[in-house]
Amino acid sequence: MTTELRVLREAEWQTWSDRLDLAFGGLPQATEKLAVRRGLTEFDRCLGVWDGAECVGTAGALSFGLTVPGGAEVPMAGVTMVSVQPTHRRRGLLRSMMRRQLADVRERGEALAGLTASEPAIYGRFGYGVATQELQLTVDTVRLAPPELPGVDGVRLRLVDPVAALADCERVYARLVPGRPGMLARLPGWERVGVLDVPAHREGAGVLQCVVAEVDGEVRGYARFAVRPDRDAAGSCGTVQVRRIEALDPVVYTALWRFLFGIDLTSSVSVTGRPVDDPLLHLVGDIRRCRAGMREALFVRPVEVGAALAARTYRTPVEVVLEVSDAFCPWNEGRWRLSGDDRGAHCERTGDRADLALSVRELGSAYLGGCTLSALAAAGRVRELRPGALAAASLAFGSDAAPWLPHWF
Structure with missing residues (x-):
């Protein structure tokens, strides 16, 4: 056949x-x-x-x-x-x-390819490594007080039609993209994915709603959500299902969460797909009341190793020779000298002795700074060939903000 x-x-x-x-x-x-x-x-x-x-x-x-x-x-x-x-x-x-x-x-x-996997075990053999994780939270809003910060009362909140507010929300999103590794700059049309509200897919929740947060007439944040009603012997205990929440500053972010915590006839807020260092973890008074879980999100694969490593900056100065294996894309095989710091980098082929040995899959996992080379080495997936090279490179590859994929594709 x-x-x-x-x-x-x-x-x-x-x-x-x-x-x-x-x-x-x-x-x-x-x-x-x-x-x-x-x-x-x-x-x-x-x-x-x-x-x-x-x-x-x-x-x-x-x-x-x-x-x-x-x-x-x-x-x-x-x-x-x-x-x-x-x-x-x-x-x-x-x-x-x-x-x-x-x-x-x-x-x-x-220089890069990325994917989200329905079956994560499949794609490692093609050189894709897990580069970001995402956080899932279910918050007990009965036992936890709403988040507070000075200035929150100065934020104006308005319920608006999700589709009518698309342009304002997309402007907020676009301003956030450069600030965190893993975020996606996307072509026009993607904004409509976030407001799809198919009745058959609501799973007991109501219609999609949107609240925008304004300061001095400027939209500086928004949240899209739906309410899933429920009752028990004690009364109403619905859940606010947060589909998307973005804000340009901590005060606006806090104001949006305070609003979501306070919606009538609900006793919990659930949210998925948030950064693992989400500020909400530090805004609540008792993290035990926030049932938390994590899962992998974005898998990254360097398609051109030299170009990919030269395209980012490094947290501390780095000078390292990497012995890269890549049987699926053999043009990446061999030794690469990476030199860089927080201002820029270059990466080129070299015949010098290697300091670290790894596959392109490990480079993909470490690329955005969310998975350390040291952790991969502890799992036997990176080999240190020059003493001290692993710790220095692992620190350099790190990122202050946890990498985060804002939505699946």
Whole structure:
């Protein structure tokens, strides 16, 4: 049986999209969600594997700018919509799509690829390493007082239509992008993803709502949320489900959380997908009343090792030779001398003796500063070849702000 791997044709999109959904369980997608998906599709970056007239594999990429330590925006291919039909497993289809895709990314001059994984165990063998974590919280708002900071009473809050407020919210988001590694500068159209409110997907919650926070007439923060009503023997005990919250300063951020804590007929606030160093952890009086969990979010893969390492800055001066293994993208194999500090860096091939040995997967995990080289070494995934090199490089690769992926793709 022969298959054909090729770039998706626009006329094939519906078939390709249907097969993707089938691979993820076959649940019907709402018309408005499909319309947004199609609008964001970059057809020249989508691949399909065809067995005759049947689509048996899918893979796509989206164009983003990724904030890296130092605040630079680096082009990144956002790998997404990857599937193989169960009838065609173990035939190398996924490997062929990943190989073709990374070659295309390199040809476009993008030094990085990133993805979010439905099955995290799959992508390490293609060189992707976990680079960010995200925090999940369920806060007991009955036992915890609302957060307070001086100046909060000067923040004006207004409930607005989520769609009507899109432009204001997107301006807030765009101002935050350079300030934290892992954030995404995105093409127009992505802002609509955050206001999709499909009734079938509400899981018992009400309509999507939006509150904006203003200071001197300027929108400086917003929160999107929905309320899931509930009752027990003691009365109402609903949950405020926070879908998105952003603010340009601590006072506005605190004002938004105080509002969310105080919504009538609720006893808890839940939020997912927040940075692991979220300020809310320090605004509440008792962290034990905030049931917390973490999970991986963004997987990063350097496609061009030299360009990727030179694109970011380093927390402390670093001079290190890395012995990089990368069987999947052999152009990255070999020794690289990285020299840099908090002002910039350069990275080039060298014949000098290596100080550290690691694979491109470990470079991806450490790239944004959220996973230390020392931790990877403790797991046997980085080898120190020159005494002292590991501690110095691990410190240099760090980031003051925890890297954070603001939304999945």
